Amino acid sequence: MNAYWQGVWAYVYSLTKDPFVTDDLTQDVFVRAYTNLDQFRNESSYKTWLFSIARNRCKDFQKSALFRRVVPVDIHRTQVFASEYMSAEDEAVRSIERNEWWKAILTLKKPYREVVILHLREDMTFAEIATVLGIPEVTARVRYRRALQQLRAGFISEVNSHEI
């Protein structure tokens, strides 16, 4: 759990964009991994299997009513109004939400940002990414290239705007 917690957290966050939800889902991923350990057949590495669970868990959650209809409203409106509910832990969350590189990654479409996180943060090969995402390896490569192009374009645009 120690070895993979932060990696799974970062991956889940890249999909949900919400740190509080990510906390819950990450916990759930590890519980599910343990309870389904007998289904792990060594056809993939433990790491890719774990990230596959994380991805499926996020998909289930994103289909839920609370995610679609309620959570975005509550996040924005409640944070503005109810500052008394902010704790030191929430301050740590703010630092994540303010991070410029996270912001840049989260502007990408989901298929792109998950490939970027898995390849650059988790050092997964494209074959491993293809296993996690259930897509052909070549698709994973194409998504990565496009993600890189978009991030580079955004980065150059940012530099130019500062120079001006």
Add this chain to the structure above:
Amino acid sequence: MRFEEKLRNEIKNLPVRGLTDDKQQAVLEQIRKTDRRRLSLRGLSSVVAASGAVVIILIGMTIINQNAHHRSPLPLWTTATVENSVLNTPSFRNAVQAYLETHPDAGFSSATIPSAGTNNPEVTNTVPSQHVPTTVKDLAVRWSQLDGKFGYAFVSFRRDQSDHVATVVAQQEPNLQWTVLQLSDSGPLPHAYISKFPIYNVEASAGGTPSYFMVCGIIVDPNITRVQITWPDGYKNEAQVANGVYGYVKIYPTSVNSGVGPKSIEAFTADGQMVYHQ
């Protein structure tokens, strides 16, 4: 330095939330619960295994009791009895239970309710994951209201190891049995997130017959006794607060667009202090 290498360095150093002792304990606690269930089943096959399961159950219960407030932060799940709910009847509960068990994916996507996600390509592009039929337990009709032959309800239940809530619209047949027309399952509730707020809102609406807008929610702060809903036309309604939840349904004529939600939702304590405004 190439851009890709710079990006790799930055991404490897992205701030993330680490594994704290609390979180580790929460995961281990849930795993222990699972262990307990598994062991209790296996325990039926031998006396020795049964003895082991009992020991683990006792240890697990001790730990769970010690951490009960972390595990179930919502008063909703500790409410022992459900009162003042007109549709809390066996026939209505049976209809909802049967619907839930035959529709394991009864979220907003499978109902006729327009979903806010329909304009979001990230949601609509997701590939449905596999679902295994599961049993539904502890179904409780927390809030409900009758309007002619139509019944509106906010229910709670457990599926697998997760807590859920759902809005339900049902129609009573001439034989007095209920038929569920629309049911929107919240999916597994993220307790840690929800517990950050005094109340947690769920909304559902549909046009046609019936045409309605339901505003329901979980009362997280037990001091809340009153919830007021203000609509865009300035009209205000008091939602019924009971059984750990609140609920209100605005019913429209069939020809009127019911997709307009409330302008604001406010929650008050018994002494009139507003503790939530959305």
